[in-house]
Amino acid sequence: MSRSYTPGLKVLHKTLVQKTRLLPLKGKVQGTIGEQVSPDTIVASTNIPGNIKMLNIANTLNIEPDTIFDYMQVDIDEEIQKGQLIAESKGLFGFFKTQVFSPIDGTLGNVSDVTGQVILNEPPIPIEVDAYTSGKIIEVIPEEGVVVETEASLIQGILGVGGESRGLIKILVKSPDQEITEELLTEDCEDKIIVGGSYISHQVFEKAQKLNVSAIVVGGFHYKDINKILGYALGVAITGSENLKTSLILTEGFGKIAMAQRTFDLLKENEGEFVAVNGATQIRAGVIRPEVLVPKTSSDSITHSLDDEGQAISENSIVRVIRDPYFGLIGKVKSLPSKLIRVESETMVRVAEVEFEDGNVSVIPRANLEMILSD
Amino acid sequence: MAKILKSEDIKIILATDCGSTTTKAVLIQFVDGVYRLTHRGEAPTTVETPFEDVTKGVLNAITELEELSGRKILDDDKIISPVKENVGVDIYISTSSAGGGLQMMVGGVVKGMTGESATRAALGAGAIVMDVLASNDGRLYHEKVKRIRQLRPDMILLSGGVDGGTVPHVVELAEILETANPKPRLGINYKLPVIYAGNIDARDEISKRLSEKSDLTMVDNIRPTLDRENLQPSRDRIHDLFMEHVMAQAPGYKKLMSWTDAPIMPTPGAVGEIIQQIAKKESISVVGVDIGGATTDVFSVFQGQFNRTVSANLGMSYSVCNVLAEAGNENVLKWTPFEVDERELTNQIANKMIRPTTVPQSMKALKIEQAIAREALRLSFEQHKSFAVNLKGVQQERTISDAFEQTESGETLVDLMELDLIVGSGGVLSHAPRRQQAARMMIDAFLPEGITQIAVDSIFMMPQLGVLSTVHPKAAVEVFDKDCMVRLGTCIAPVGEIKNGKSMMTYKLEFQNGTIESGELLPGELILFPTPYAPLKAEFIPAKNFDVGKGKNQPVNTEIFGGEVGIILDGRGRRPFEIPKDSDSRMQKLLEWSKVTNEYPLTEDSK
Numbered sequence: 001m002s003r004s005y006t007p008g009l010k011v012l013h014k015t016l017v018q019k020t021r022l023l024p025l026k027g028k029v030q031g032t033i034g035e036q037v038s039p040d041t042i043v044a045s046t047n048i049p050g051n052i053k054m055l056n057i058a059n060t061l062n063i064e065p066d067t068i069f070d071y072m073q074v075d076i077d078e079e080i081q082k083g084q085l086i087a088e089s090k091g092l093f094g095f096f097k098t099q100v101f102s103p104i105d106g107t108l109g110n111v112s113d114v115t116g117q118v119i120l121n122e123p124p125i126p127i128e129v130d131a132y133t134s135g136k137i138i139e140v141i142p143e144e145g146v147v148v149e150t151e152a153s154l155i156q157g158i159l160g161v162g163g164e165s166r167g168l169i170k171i172l173v174k175s176p177d178q179e180i181t182e183e184l185l186t187e188d189c190e191d192k193i194i195v196g197g198s199y200i201s202h203q204v205f206e207k208a209q210k211l212n213v214s215a216i217v218v219g220g221f222h223y224k225d226i227n228k229i230l231g232y233a234l235g236v237a238i239t240g241s242e243n244l245k246t247s248l249i250l251t252e253g254f255g256k257i258a259m260a261q262r263t264f265d266l267l268k269e270n271e272g273e274f275v276a277v278n279g280a281t282q283i284r285a286g287v288i289r290p291e292v293l294v295p296k297t298s299s300d301s302i303t304h305s306l307d308d309e310g311q312a313i314s315e316n317s318i319v320r321v322i323r324d325p326y327f328g329l330i331g332k333v334k335s336l337p338s339k340l341i342r343v344e345s346e347t348m349v350r351v352a353e354v355e356f357e358d359g360n361v362s363v364i365p366r367a368n369l370e371m372i373l374s375d
Numbered sequence: 376m377a378k379i380l381k382s383e384d385i386k387i388i389l390a391t392d393c394g395s396t397t398t399k400a401v402l403i404q405f406v407d408g409v410y411r412l413t414h415r416g417e418a419p420t421t422v423e424t425p426f427e428d429v430t431k432g433v434l435n436a437i438t439e440l441e442e443l444s445g446r447k448i449l450d451d452d453k454i455i456s457p458v459k460e461n462v463g464v465d466i467y468i469s470t471s472s473a474g475g476g477l478q479m480m481v482g483g484v485v486k487g488m489t490g491e492s493a494t495r496a497a498l499g500a501g502a503i504v505m506d507v508l509a510s511n512d513g514r515l516y517h518e519k520v521k522r523i524r525q526l527r528p529d530m531i532l533l534s535g536g537v538d539g540g541t542v543p544h545v546v547e548l549a550e551i552l553e554t555a556n557p558k559p560r561l562g563i564n565y566k567l568p569v570i571y572a573g574n575i576d577a578r579d580e581i582s583k584r585l586s587e588k589s590d591l592t593m594v595d596n597i598r599p600t601l602d603r604e605n606l607q608p609s610r611d612r613i614h615d616l617f618m619e620h621v622m623a624q625a626p627g628y629k630k631l632m633s634w635t636d637a638p639i640m641p642t643p644g645a646v647g648e649i650i651q652q653i654a655k656k657e658s659i660s661v662v663g664v665d666i667g668g669a670t671t672d673v674f675s676v677f678q679g680q681f682n683r684t685v686s687a688n689l690g691m692s693y694s695v696c697n698v699l700a701e702a703g704n705e706n707v708l709k710w711t712p713f714e715v716d717e718r719e720l721t722n723q724i725a726n727k728m729i730r731p732t733t734v735p736q737s738m739k740a741l742k743i744e745q746a747i748a749r750e751a752l753r754l755s756f757e758q759h760k761s762f763a764v765n766l767k768g769v770q771q772e773r774t775i776s777d778a779f780e781q782t783e784s785g786e787t788l789v790d791l792m793e794l795d796l797i798v799g800s801g802g803v804l805s806h807a808p809r810r811q812q813a814a815r816m817m818i819d820a821f822l823p824e825g826i827t828q829i830a831v832d833s834i835f836m837m838p839q840l841g842v843l844s845t846v847h848p849k850a851a852v853e854v855f856d857k858d859c860m861v862r863l864g865t866c867i868a869p870v871g872e873i874k875n876g877k878s879m880m881t882y883k884l885e886f887q888n889g890t891i892e893s894g895e896l897l898p899g900e901l902i903l904f905p906t907p908y909a910p911l912k913a914e915f916i917p918a919k920n921f922d923v924g925k926g927k928n929q930p931v932n933t934e935i936f937g938g939e940v941g942i943i944l945d946g947r948g949r950r951p952f953e954i955p956k957d958s959d960s961r962m963q964k965l966l967e968w969s970k971v972t973n974e975y976p977l978t979e980d981s982k
Contacts (some may be wrong), residue, residue: 007793011492024558025558046784048524049556050923051517051521052517052520053517054517055568056514065543071514110550110553110554112546112547112550114543114546114547114580115546115550117516117541117547117550119516119550119554158729158730159729191499196941214647221694222718222721222722223718223721223724223725224718225723226720226725228394233697233699233700234696234725235688235692235694235696235697235700235701235914236669236688236694236696236697236728237728237729239695253725253726253729253730254721254722254723254725254726254729255719255722255726276680281730281788282695283728283729287427299576302558322726322733323726323727323730323733323734323735323736323740324675324723324736324737324739324740325736325737325740326736327726336436338442343736344393344736344738345734345735345737345741345808346738346740346808346809346976347734347735347736347741347742347806347808348808364736365733365736367419367732367733368733368734368736370730
């Protein structure tokens with residue numbers, strides 16, 4: 001039987017998820033293997049260098065840069081207090097000395113005998129990495145972080161903006177093709193992960209931000225509106241570091257597109273549950289998809305694990321069309337002819353014959369199909 | 376890596392090119408005394424989860440090749456090599472551009488001088504320049520430190536000072552880097568590569584400050600004197616480090632390296648090899664373009680000098696929205712021969728960005744894709760023109776006054792009137808359903824002047840042939856001539872000031888079958904004479920103050936070549952080339968040009 005490999009998005013009731021939680025710089029790992037963690041558990045921490053201040057001591061003291069060490073009153077890496085004397089000229093017979101005092105608390109970072117400049121470091125800024133989800137630590141990466149494993153429902157989106165967020169799921173719409181409108185957003189959406197159907201407008205998104213909604217999961221959004229909320233044009237799909245009060249995860253793409261029924265149903269099934277979401281996306285090498293993760297503690301067995309075989313489109317695969325003119329439709333693969341076929345654009349491509357939910361059958365380029373990896 | 380056979384024993388060659396979107400495989404066989412391309416297959420590049428292994432896409436493409444050729448090449452996910460009876464291949468080679476872009480910061484003492492030279496070196500090597508640090512960039516010391524920490528580049532190129540010039544300013548830049556102590560974007564366990572290409576007298580001081588905190592290497596000064604620029608050593612080192620650090624991050628790349636019989640070549644490097652061979656063999660000026668999913672590479676050979684630029688964020692899928700952002704909606708919309716809602720257009724283009732491997736199924740989607748391709752090509756060519764400046768070898772002579780006026784630094788080598796041949800490659804050109812579409816996209820984007828031949832890489836195999844030329848030049852040349860390069864025809868575009876719809880030139884073409892076509896080319900007109908790739912006599916007499924290649928008012932009697940498209944007379948004007956502004960006239964003109972050149976099916980005109 002003919003097969004075609006294709007990328008797909010996961011919509012899974014229960015799967016084993018591993019999350020690698022790494023520090024941006026080397027630091028200290030707090031977690032231990034086997035430890036049960038909650039989303040807020042700090043698993044690793046480090047200090048990033050503090051801001052710096054630069055003083056041109058050679059100029060201030062009116063000396064040659066290469067003699068600067070003769071005038072310094074503190075050593076490199078020594079702690080200093082605001083107002084402390086750090087350099088002093090010799091003066092005339094011990095009088096009329098010029099003195100330089102530290103403008104900050106911190107350490108003396110560097111002294112340059114070429115430029116005559118001195119660098120003062122403010123105290124380091126501590127940063128912490130939490131577990132993101134409840135689960136068990138299964139691996140410790142020394143000085144870098146941990147791997148947390150959990151059983152969870154997993155819903156991947158196609159593109160997100162904004163970073164990690166948490167909250168209770170609240171479904172705002174009755175069906176996956178309904179838009180999120182202004183009146184649906186009420187004050188009880190605060191700190192929630194709200195789920196809509198096909199679309200949310202820029203105006204409604206702004207209201208959600210005002211209401212401190214944690215994140216929005218929705219089928220589509222206009223590309224131009226993404227640029228408005230970011231303040232710049234999104235040129236490549238590499239996101240996650242945006243400083244947004246409300247993260248946004250699109251499950252289908254740009255425009256008004258009904259959320260896939262299975263995605264909607266799974267989110268609805270988990271209404272009221274505490275979930276972790278991450279808008280970070282990278283559509284390049286080492287792809288990262290935005291996600292909604294619902295940790296599961298029940299004793300149900302894992303319903304799905306993924307292997308390569310599951311990624312191949314074959315006859316009877318359930319697929320979604322991901323390009324016009326059938327964008328968003330879901331159907332079942334009837335056949336995968338091996339010959340190249342000429343489609344309307346006159347492009348010769350390998351195709352699949354797909355039967356849609358309404359019974360119609362169309363020929364679609366295989367490249368325009370996405371597996372729905374559902375269980 | 377298997378043992379390399381003697382050249383004459385190589386009869387069956389497998390070559391792949393792993394692009395950021397698609398992996399292409401070709402099978403070359405020695406048939407009836409010559410090497411010919413016999414089959415090709417392709418599959419999406421598999422850098423995404425769950426595969427995260429570039430070799431999966433390679434195997435998928437080879438599997439398609441097996442299905443189409445009936446030849447067994449794989450044995451349980453291993454390439455059978457060398458040939459055993461009727462299975463396997465003699466050698467396997469590959470190129471790759473997967474792995475994403477190279478993000479760099481550059482530094483120089485004076486932003487408009489060494490800073491600009493460093494920028495040019497980095498861009499020429501294929502990097503995205505995230506920021507230019509300079510002593511005079513107006514930012515305070517701590518602001519620069521903060522910026523470096525925020526950006527986390529893949530690599531830093533530090534220049535500054537002519538040899539024997541300022542040391543303190545260069546050292547200050549190094550101290551900024553030392554203080555920032557930046558970590559590379561990819562991988563926590565290796566030191567950030569820093570290339571120092573500045574004042575040779577500052578090397579010891581630079582080394583003291585950066586050798587422990589970074590992976591520091593020194594190359595020749597990028598600006599040894601004010602009037603000399605020496606970019607190549609920096610570019611070469613950037614390229615090496617790119618292969619060592621950035622490409623090696625592409626999942627599965629190391630496995631792929633173990634399969635091939637020759638080192639994997641970066642795609643732009645391989646295409647550059649082929650472009651240089653064409654220019655050398657025919658003694659002509661050439662512009663080559665390879666438009667990919669994430670990047671567009673432009674190559675040129677003018678006055679015997681080869682130049683390459685990589686527009687790292689101008690591509691047809693991963694970075695298609697960047698093309699939209701840089702070109703502006705109005706510039707893309709001006710090429711669509713139908714009314715399209717701006718919001719719908721931007722959504723469609725953005726959906727291509729997030730689903731980069733899709734193909735246009737409808738005619739309307741194809742037209743939008745080809746509209747944006749014109750802009751991607753135009754922008755990339757603009758970048759190329761500003762960076763392909765008249766460097767003579769490694770020494771570009773400039774006067775001191777030129778050096779102080781860096782906004783127009785160096786005179787571009789790209790002379791469109793001198794240009795003999797444009798060769799296009801990349802999915803949107805090579806796979807255009809009609810060759811006329813490829814010809815039109817290249818003419819509209821590059822706006823060639825005078826007489827210029829247009830060709831396209833038939834099935835986007837220049838990268839594979841580039842690397843093959845390093846292993847088996849004979850096979851590469853034979854396949855290139857017979858199966859790769861498709862001559863589309865010749866474009867003739869007079870240059871001059873258009874006045875009141877008056878004729879731009881008269882023409883007379885004597886075809887091989889004896890027929891003669893003659894007439895006048897009027898402003899705004901495109902005329903196509905379909906005729907195959909064969910020489911034909913041509914006479915062009917420009918109107919007053921027009922130039923068709925030999926200077927103003929000079930008639931041209933020459934031999935030109937047709938091709939799969941034919942001879943295109945382009946009276947749409949140059950310097951400037953303008954499309955009517957009002958919507959109705961614009962669409963009418965676009966439809967007229969489409970119809971004349973047989974670009975799209977007529978029944979689709981209203982779409």
